[in-house]
Amino acid sequence: MYKEYSKYLKEKYGEKVYKLPISLKETNCPNRDGNVGFGGCTYCGDEGVGFENLSANLSVKEQLLKNKEHITKKYKAKKFIAYFQSYSNTYIPIDLFKKYVNDAVIDDIVDISISTRPDCISKEYLDILKDIKTKHNIDITIELGLQTANYKTLNKINRGHTLAEYIQAVNLINSYNFNVCTHIILNLPWDTIEDTIETAKIISVLNTDFVKLHALYIEKNTILAKQYLNNEFTMLPVEDYIEKSITFLEYLSPNIAIQRIIGRAPEEYTLFSNWGMSWWKIKEMIEEKMHNENRFQGRLFNYSSHKALKKFD
DSSP states (O other), rough: OOOOOOHHHHHSSSEEEEEEOOOTTTOOOOTTTSSSSBBBBTTTTTSSHHHHHTTTTOHHHHHHHHHHHHHHHHHHHEOOOOOOEEEEEEEOOOHHHHHHOOOOOOTTTTEEEEEEOOOGHHHHHHHHHHHHHHHHOEEEEEEEEOOOOOOHHHHTTTSSSHHHHHHHHHOOOOOOOOEEEEEETTTOOTTOHHHHHHHHHHHHHOOEEEEEEEOOOOETTHHHHHHHHHSSSOOHHHHHHHHHHHHHHSOTTSEEEESSSOOOOOGGGGGGGGSOHHHHHHHHHHHHHHHHTTTTTTOOOOOTTTGGGGOOO
């Protein structure tokens, strides 16, 4: 039905691969500290992401080794991805960035994944990653939060960037032959199904490698939480998320691996999360509907720059 990331990793590396999350105490966000804006995205809380991460007071190697030991014992794992997760990990001084990513080069790491924003991508940081890839034969993945291609919605959620910065960032990252993973929130209240389709098409034509899909959750003590309590918007029903997910996948290139089809957040942190359902239940509902209706990733991937010229082929 869709290309699962776990299967992609197993095919590429010959066995199951596990992510080891890393938190950096120096990371922040240019949309929080006044560089491009204040307050951050309306949905973003003080934790950023990574509720289950180890303390950022531990060194990069300590975090990796502790998580690696735990996962190795539990799952007999042998290969891992070092995942710099919270906030914008290319938004730190370049000397620290170089140190931290080099510290992540430990035994059994096959990929270093860097989570950041489209407006925090530059050649200087990518050059460091290219050097590590060349010296250690390690894959590099850059995870970019786009959320939606609708620039009006991006403004409503105070992203601090528009679609243009995302396109520029992906083109630059592609020039280094790194992987790109794009994060999308499919149930933003201001987006239509047409926005969902256009987002899938833009991601596809830019040759993104991976996608992470999220359902919008409302974290306590955020701007979005205040708007929600004031009834300034209405959350879409779960059926809409399911339909948008399937439509998104239908228009998405079949070559793009899906890292996640829906996210999750601890109940104690949120006012609203996944309609009070478990993430795996919603995942099952999406897959069941796709199966019953014979819908699959790439089914409507029939667009191209020369579409209007096909009668002359």
